[in-house]
Amino acid sequence: MKCDQCRSTLEAYYDGELEDEANLKMALHFEDCAACALLLQELKGEGEVYLGYEPPVEIKPELWAMVQSRIVEKRPALSTGGLDRLQTWLRTNLAMPRVSGWATAALILVAIGLTVTFMKYVRFEDEPPVVSFAQLSKHSLPAQKPNVLEKITEGDNSKGEKLKSGLKVHQTSVSNRSKTASRAVKPGHTPDQLVREAEQKYLAAIAMLTRTVERKQTRLDAPTVSRLEQTLASIDRSIADTRKVVQKHPSDPVAVQYMLNAYSRKVDVLREMVGR
Amino acid sequence: MGKRLLTHNIILARLLGCALSLLGAFLALSVPLEAQTRERHFGQVNINAGRGMRIGVDNRTTGRITVSGWDRDTVEARAVSTRGTEVVVVDHYNNGGVISFDFIGDYADLDNPGASNVRVDTPPEVDGKPLKVHLEVRVPRYIQLKDIEVWRSEVEINDMDTGVAVSGDRSKITLRRVNAVKVHTTSGDVEIDGVNELASVVTTTGAIRATGSRKLIVAVSITGPIEVKCSAGRVDVSNTGAPIVLENIDGDVDAIATNSNVRLSSGVREGGRYYLKSMSGRVEMVLPANTRGFDAVLSSYQGSVESDFKLATKLTADGAQNRRVAGRFGNGKAQILLDSFEGAVRLARVEAQSIPTCK
Numbered sequence: 001m002k003c004d005q006c007r008s009t010l011e012a013y014y015d016g017e018l019e020d021e022a023n024l025k026m027a028l029h030f031e032d033c034a035a036c037a038l039l040l041q042e043l044k045g046e047g048e049v050y051l052g053y054e055p056p057v058e059i060k061p062e063l064w065a066m067v068q069s070r071i072v073e074k075r076p077a078l079s080t081g082g083l084d085r086l087q088t089w090l091r092t093n094l095a096m097p098r099v100s101g102w103a104t105a106a107l108i109l110v111a112i113g114l115t116v117t118f119m120k121y122v123r124f125e126d127e128p129p130v131v132s133f134a135q136l137s138k139h140s141l142p143a144q145k146p147n148v149l150e151k152i153t154e155g156d157n158s159k160g161e162k163l164k165s166g167l168k169v170h171q172t173s174v175s176n177r178s179k180t181a182s183r184a185v186k187p188g189h190t191p192d193q194l195v196r197e198a199e200q201k202y203l204a205a206i207a208m209l210t211r212t213v214e215r216k217q218t219r220l221d222a223p224t225v226s227r228l229e230q231t232l233a234s235i236d237r238s239i240a241d242t243r244k245v246v247q248k249h250p251s252d253p254v255a256v257q258y259m260l261n262a263y264s265r266k267v268d269v270l271r272e273m274v275g276r
Numbered sequence: 277m278g279k280r281l282l283t284h285n286i287i288l289a290r291l292l293g294c295a296l297s298l299l300g301a302f303l304a305l306s307v308p309l310e311a312q313t314r315e316r317h318f319g320q321v322n323i324n325a326g327r328g329m330r331i332g333v334d335n336r337t338t339g340r341i342t343v344s345g346w347d348r349d350t351v352e353a354r355a356v357s358t359r360g361t362e363v364v365v366v367d368h369y370n371n372g373g374v375i376s377f378d379f380i381g382d383y384a385d386l387d388n389p390g391a392s393n394v395r396v397d398t399p400p401e402v403d404g405k406p407l408k409v410h411l412e413v414r415v416p417r418y419i420q421l422k423d424i425e426v427w428r429s430e431v432e433i434n435d436m437d438t439g440v441a442v443s444g445d446r447s448k449i450t451l452r453r454v455n456a457v458k459v460h461t462t463s464g465d466v467e468i469d470g471v472n473e474l475a476s477v478v479t480t481t482g483a484i485r486a487t488g489s490r491k492l493i494v495a496v497s498i499t500g501p502i503e504v505k506c507s508a509g510r511v512d513v514s515n516t517g518a519p520i521v522l523e524n525i526d527g528d529v530d531a532i533a534t535n536s537n538v539r540l541s542s543g544v545r546e547g548g549r550y551y552l553k554s555m556s557g558r559v560e561m562v563l564p565a566n567t568r569g570f571d572a573v574l575s576s577y578q579g580s581v582e583s584d585f586k587l588a589t590k591l592t593a594d595g596a597q598n599r600r601v602a603g604r605f606g607n608g609k610a611q612i613l614l615d616s617f618e619g620a621v622r623l624a625r626v627e628a629q630s631i632p633t634c635k
Contacts, residue, residue: 189499189517191480191481191498191499191516191517194498194499194516194517194535195498195516197517197535198516198517198534198535198555201534201535201555201556201618202534202555205555205577205617205618251462251480251498252480253478253479253480253496253497253498253516254478254496256498256516257496257514257516260514260516260534260555261514261532264532264534264553264555267555267617271577271598271617274598275598275600
């Protein structure tokens with residue numbers, strides 16, 4: 001056996017995953033080759049370190065008791081016999097004791113990130129769902145709530161107090177606002193990517209301005225709100241129309257320009273309202 | 277009774293006549309216009325030209341197409357390649373009295389140079405690509421050129437008193453001293469110089485460079501940088517992801533970018549209007565110190581707003597967001613509007629000689 005071959009199967013040998021014959025060859029090689037034998041010793045040493053590892057923080061039984069009592073306080077209604085049994089069963093059968101809480105949280109964040117990225121990619125191809133924020137009037141959602149965007153379907157007029165299409169923004173803009181706002185234009189982007197990025201920037205700006213306008217709602221009189229609604233509804237129609245054309249001809253600079261100009265007009269109107 | 281029958285027959289005859297006319301017109305339009313004659317010329321070809329004649333240019337595979345206007349009433353065409361002289365195919369059409377010729381650069385059969393009427397079936401190749409045949413055509417300045425459609429052939433047109441329309445994919449297009457131009461490319465760069473009337477240029481990723489235009493320039497691109505210099509007329513440009521640079525513009529300016537910077541270095545004209553805007557890029561207008569005056573509105577929602585000129589301020593909003601300065605300098609006879617959402621906005625003042633002059 002050559003050293004390269006030995007080293008490539010060293011970990012498998014250490015883990016006891018090799019066949020008998022391969023095991024024997026490895027053992028014979030270690031007798032003849034001091035360098036590979038040293039590698040094996042290092043691997044064994046690493047393994048012992050891992051096996052001997054204990055968390056440096058000792059969690060005292062009192063702490064567990066306190067955590068347990070808090071959990072019970074938070075879920076009094078759920079502590080029924082049947083549910084307890086179910087939970088115990090789930091804990092014992094589905095728990096993964098080797099995965100720490102931080103690792104779980106990290107996995108969840110990675111999964112969310114991947115999902116958001118995927119959805120963002122897919123979203124551009126389809127007509128994005130339209131969201132609107134609640135009515136500018138004081139009867140709407142509490143002013144201190146920072147995010148009052150609420151998803152509605154296109155043409156949903158059932159909620160009388162909502163602005164119709166006037167203050168619609170695309171939902172994608174909300175989730176990606178902070179990301180896109182700070183992203184610099186990278187050289188080498190394809191036209192499609194650049195257009196998507198430009199659109200996301202406008203959407204992020206519109207979402208941000210819309211929230212600001214909403215916070216100023218009490219200062220706007222009814223005729224102003226009405227004019228704002230009409231203006232924004234008209235611009236939204238332009239955006240929708242031009243967006244359809246861009247979807248059909250994504251690399252047509254003129255179509256792209258019309259669409260972005262429509263977004264720009266919406267930003268201008270909202271900025272004007274913010275400045276009042 | 278007989279009179280009524282006669283009237284009836286007359287109406288029927290007229291209807292039949294109309295139907296036949298419509299059918300004839302339909303057939304005339306639906307049948308493609310075939311070349312009436314086709315000739316292959318090895319070496320230079322000369323044709324007498326006349327007003328109303330239309331000229332088309334093309335090549336069989338690829339190569340540069342050059343059209344130059346001159347003061348003679350003849351059309352002269354030749355095709356060359358690195359091998360030497362090639363063939364010019366001339367298609368002649370007569371469409372209801374309108375005479376037109378198409379000149380197409382093609383490969384000569386070098387084994388039989390005299391037999392120019394023999395078409396080479398397989399284009400010769402160089403490094404695995406078709407050999408480039410360059411077509412050079414000289415035409416009277418007044419000749420109307422047919423729309424030129426190319427894929428990757430470079431196109432160069434000079435000294436024409438008529439309008440030119442060119443559509444290319446990867447082609448570099450250069451137009452100099454042409455009356456009016458309309459150009460569209462995907463990735464090919466476009467350079468225009470000294471256009472008299474409207475210049476309309478659209479590219480997806482190709483760069484646009486325009487100098488010395490006398491009337492309106494409209495330029496649109498997604499990722500191609502736009503540079504316009506020494507324009508006597510209005511400039512209307514927009515870009516999504518590449519910078520817009522303007523220099524010495526006498527006419528009004530509308531320059532709108534989304535992800536990129538906009539910069540104008542120029543004096544201002546009394547009555548002129550200069551509107552520069554970007555979504556996330558920097559917006560800057562550089563004026564000579566001897567500027568006589570303007571009204572300016574500078575605004576940025578998230579960026580800084582600066583002016584080197586001391587404005588008689590009408591309005592200032594200097595909060596953390598939505599910064600805005602509006603004011604007058606000097607006679608206030610020009611209008612300047614600079615705006616960005618995320619980027620910085622600056623009205624800069626430099627010595628007059630710092631701004632390059634036009635030749």
